[in-house]
Amino acid sequence: MDPRPRAVAAALLATLLTAALGGCTGEDARGPAGAAGLGDPYFPGLGNGGYDVRHYALTLAYAPDTGRLTGTADITARATQDLGSFNLDLTGLTVHSATVDGRPAAVHRSGAELTLRPAEPLADGAGFRAVVRYSGVPATLTDSEGAREGWLRTTDGAVALGQPTGSTAWFPGNHHPSDKATYTLTVTVPAGLKAVSNGEPSPPRTSGGRTTYTWRSAEPMAGYLATLAIGRYETRSTRTPDGIPVHTAARGRPPLLDRVPGLLEWSEGVFGPYPFSSAGAISDPLVDVQYALETQTRPFFDKNTLTEPTLVHELAHQWYGNSVSPESWRDMWLNEGFATYAEWLHAEDADGTPAAGSFAEAFADEENWAFPPAAPPTPDDLSGPPVYGRGAMVLHQVRQALGDDAFFRVLRGWAAEHRHGNASTRDFTAYVEKAAGRDLSGLWDVWLYGEGRPTDPSA
Incomplete structure (x- = not known):
């Protein structure tokens, strides 16, 4: 979301x-x-x-x-x-x-x-x-x-x-x-x-x-x-380069929706095979809810949210959040941290903006340090900034700890191992430590569960 x-x-x-x-x-x-x-x-x-x-x-x-x-x-x-x-x-x-x-x-x-x-x-x-x-x-x-x-x-x-x-x-x-x-x-x-x-x-x-x-x-x-959108929409069906049907619906024809097949192709290159039988999007400017939502195979965008970073974010959720769904709402950061990091990865590939730069920007944002991403204090905090920004920082620290080759194997392997299932934070940390071949409790203690901002981003 x-x-x-x-x-x-x-x-x-x-x-x-x-x-x-x-x-x-x-x-x-x-x-x-x-x-x-x-x-x-x-x-x-x-x-x-x-x-x-x-x-x-x-x-x-x-x-x-x-x-x-x-x-x-x-x-x-x-x-x-x-x-x-x-x-x-x-x-x-x-x-x-x-x-x-x-x-x-x-x-x-x-x-x-x-x-x-x-x-x-x-x-x-x-x-x-x-x-x-x-x-x-x-x-x-x-x-x-x-x-x-x-x-x-x-x-x-x-x-x-x-x-x-x-x-x-x-x-x-x-x-x-x-x-x-x-x-x-x-x-x-x-x-x-x-x-x-x-x-x-x-x-x-x-x-x-x-x-x-x-x-x-x-x-x-x-x-x-699950979603249902009823209205005077223009609908269009096309396919990705590897043949996945793409169904879109919108009032008018936002040009960005034509990017869905290409962005899915990029996503598959990073996250592994697309997990569903079709893809697409719904865009309705008559709806003003001030958020987009990763509704399965057909993410929804309201009047203000159809932007390229948000489209990348909601498409990434098809792997992380939709196919691999949270075991409980406490595991929300596994949805949003992954989708936010997908934005960073796409900016790295498409615009030449290093993920380290996106990390530094997130690290400097005071709102990302209000609470640990794996332990929001109340239901009101489940969609708070730390779940997104600090959740993505956790993944960047995993990348630093494992190196790029092992990290991208983790991204693909995690999505494959829990395809169409549910998973928890404990499942994820165990999966990463198995891939790393070593204990990473220091990383989790600081970035996933720690209170407050560390003095050194490399801590």
Whole structure:
């Protein structure tokens, strides 16, 4: 995500905590309940325990004139414990009915928690299918700094952005990044509008003054990376030099979007093979959220953020953050530090600006020393400058310690080893030390976990 900083909502955290306490936990008469939260260090009420989602099939219809969304979420999952009930994350919206394996399920709402009680308990290891029908006007969530996420209405449509919790505003699910799944999204909108999402499109179908679009994401995706943009977009499909489909959508035709194939080719040369079946971007100047977002395969740019460094940043996230997703929100620096360092590397190659110069500029910035990048003190700090700038400085120090050849092998190897999975800070430090063949605790103590700025950049 860019730009820096963007605070995470303390008010939203409180809502989720309340929801977690109000959700179904422990046991009911028919067996254990799945936990109402996964205990994330910053969002303990986010996500749900007791099952693993494999696929979301979302069928949506949107009416821009009223802002009403009508949806069916068809969720394929597997129980990871015996379940008498389980939870889904959903903010607002009205649930009309739910079934589990084709039979009606009891529905309970408490804050952002939706609890389903199947007609029969689910056994540990059993696959199951939950279908939830819902509707309403999706919420726009505003954080303590005034930044917005969730469902953002425009004059002719809407854009859905989900980091860190906004995806809960438009579909029910297990919305912690540790539970990734594949997606099929089918959305019907008034004819003349386009609907753009993640993954690969099928040909649209128009009937009765409405057009239906279908998008499929065949590789696993964290819920916060799902997006949907509805509006009067110009869409274009092309390919990278090695054949990856590139789908872009924009109002007008920003020339910078034509750079996506070439920048992906550069990225592959540095980070390794592109991890997804397609790429692209969405640019909408009618949206003013003051950040760009690395929505999977289709990063989003608002009215002010479509610049070359930001495009490089969000494309780098396809490797670091999207394919290799954080184990918890505490590992956010693994997303943003890598993407920021990608900006430095691109400036080094394209403009002749040494990464050492970018490091020196970041080192001189007082904001980068407010807290350690691997230990933000509060949820409000998860998108603070140290997560970006000091996170990139950590990687530059790794480069200095390993040398260029070994460092670039680490960049590629890390992305390959955890492709389509999740990883933690501990996983990363262990991976680097194995590549280095020695203990690097001194580096981590100073740059990753240390309080304050060292007196010597080479410390």
